[in-house]
Amino acid sequence: MGKRILLIVGGGIAAFxxxxxxxxxxxxxxxVRCVLTPAGAEFITPMTLAALSEQPVHTALFALKDEAEMGHIELSREADLVVVCPATANLMARMAAGLCDDLATTLLLATDKPVLCAPAMNVRMWLHPATVRNVAQLRADDVIVMEPDEGMMACGEFGPGRLPDPDAIVAAIEEALDKPFPARLLGIDTAPPFVPSAVEGRAASDAPEARTSMAPGANEDRADRGPLTGQRILVTAGPTHEPIDPVRYIANRSSGKQGFAIAGALARLGAEVTLVAGPVTLPTPPGVTRIDVETAREMAAAVEQALPADAAIMVAAVADWHVDATAIKIKKQPGAAPPTLALVQNPDILAGLSRSAKRPxxxxxxxxxxxxxxxxxxxxxxxxGCDWIVANDVSGPTGQSVMGGDANSVHLVTAQGVEDWPHLPKQAVxxxxxxxxxxxxxQSLLELP
Known part of the structure; x- marks a missing residue:
């Protein structure tokens, strides 16, 4: 049975x-009812959309005739799905900021129905940190943002930013129509109860094997047509805890937020993601298989078991050393010198993976x-022996706020040089x-013999 769709046509050559x-x-x-933005009207006419849709085309927020017959609030809510095609950098920026200064953005802010964006813009615009940040915000707000196609553009540049193929857009629309509304839009609190991922106060000898879990709805939430579809990717995140006795351990300040954000972003691009997580209290990103560990040795074993993989992103802050933990709590002895901890080097997970016969x-x-x-x-x-290093400064108050905070300033270091990325939310990174x-x-697939 046919559904009702509100199609918002943005500006750009892809409007046709x-x-x-x-x-x-x-x-x-x-x-299909259509809303044509002023920028969109520079490329196609209301008459064209009216002829194809057999419906009046809406162009102005304060059109008195339209308001008398169908107010913009009703127009935003009578549809089963709102589609923005093409979704320009400008439109998505205004959506992410919650602006409502014309008919299109007012409808988008007033709707209680799912929204799907099909982006189209210059490659530099698509890769700009502001657009990356805006897309991350829209996805966090339950907006479905498709991945643009890659290829030659009208401006002569090459890269991601082309409007997805119309058949792919239609397929994404019908897939969205088949899904239930996001619970957030219905005003339902769906946050799961918190379950700690690590148990405090256990001795090393009592450490259990790694525990595997998958976020609820993971199969539905992982993208099926993204650029990483069919790719298996391994991510590590969080700290490791190295027990000293049943109540103490060696650790660091890592919160796991950056690694979890990366795992979620990869899953949204279609990847099959395995996340090996140290002891953190973060929810599993949708579409991600999670393996909980505590120590560096447990993490090394879990990484080995997760291979083969096409890529590995080693975000975890793994402790360099461990000690032979005691079975009972170490007590202070009056007048005695403090106990000496004999440090033993932990396995080098990154170096071992880079030199492995199963190297991604x-x-x-x-x-x-x-x-x-x-x-x-x-x-x-x-x-x-790895391919890239993502480095950041954790010195002083500003740097320490990175470990546990929600933003990051990183440098991407490769054999070709160094890229200094701006200060961004960890989700945008x-x-x-x-x-x-x-x-x-x-690119590596293209270079295979």
């Missing part, structure tokens, strides 16, 4: 493809440094890195 999307939706029995095509390490960040990152790149990983894996 919205006509093909509209025509196909009508052929499939759907009812792309191996990425992380480096949290307090001085000479770039120099140390370059040295680590060479010593570990994750989205940007996921896009680079997708492009790298696609």
């Amino acid at each position: 493809k919205a006509c093909e999307v509209l025509r196909t939706l009508r052929k499939r029995g759907h009812t 095509r792309l191996v990425i390490g992380f480096a949290a440094e307090t001085n000479d960040v770039i120099a140390h990152a370059r040295a680590k790149l060479a010593a570990k 994750a989205e940007r890195l996921a896009q680079r990983i997708a492009a790298s894996l696609a």
Whole structure:
């Protein structure tokens, strides 16, 4: 049975493809009402959309005739799905900010129905940190944002940013129509009860095997047509805890937020993601298989078991050393010297993975440094044998806020040079890195003999 769709046509040369999307939706029995933005009207006319949809086309927020017959609030809510095609950088930025200064953005802010965006813009616009941040915000707000196609653009540049193929857009629309409304839009609190991922106060000898779990609805939430579809990716995140006795351990300040954000971003691009997580209290990202561990040795074993993989992103802050833990609590002895901890080096998970016979095509390490960040990152790149290092400064109050905070300033260090990324929310860093990983894996497939 046909559904009701509100199609918002943004500006840009890709606007003409919205006509093909509209025509196909009508052929499939759907009812389509159209909103044409002023920028969209520079490329196609209201008459074209009216002829294809067999419905009046709406263009102005304060059109008295339209308001008398159908107010903009009703127009925003009578549809089963709101589609923005093409979704320009400008439109998505205004959506992410919650602006409502014209008919299109007012409808988008007033709707209580699912929203799908089909982006189209210049490659530099798509990869710009502001757009990466806006897309991350929209997805966090339950907006379905498709991945743009990659190829030659009208401006002559090449890369991601082309409007997805009309058939792919129609398929994404019908998939969205078949899903239940996001619970957030219905005002339902669906947050699961918190379950700690690690149990405090256990001795090393009592440590259980790694525990595996998957986020509820994971199969539905992982993208099926993204650029990483069919790719298996391993991510590590969080700290490790190295027991000293049943109540004490060696640890660090890592919260796991950056690694979890990266795992979620990769899953949204279609990847089959395995997340090996140290003891943190974060929810599993949708579409991600999670393995909980406590110590570096448990993490090393879980990484080995997760292979083979096409890429590995080693975000976890793994403790360099462990001690032979005692079975009982170490007590202070009056007048006695403090006990000496004999440190034993932990396995080097990143170096071992880089030199493994099962080495993924792309191996990425992380480096949290307090001085000479770039120099140390370059040295680590060479010593570990990985492909990229993502480095950040954790010195002083600003740096320490990275470990546990929600933002990050990173440097991407490769054999080709260093990229200094701006200060971004960790979610935006994750989205940007996921896009680079997708492009790298696609290029490596082309280079295979």
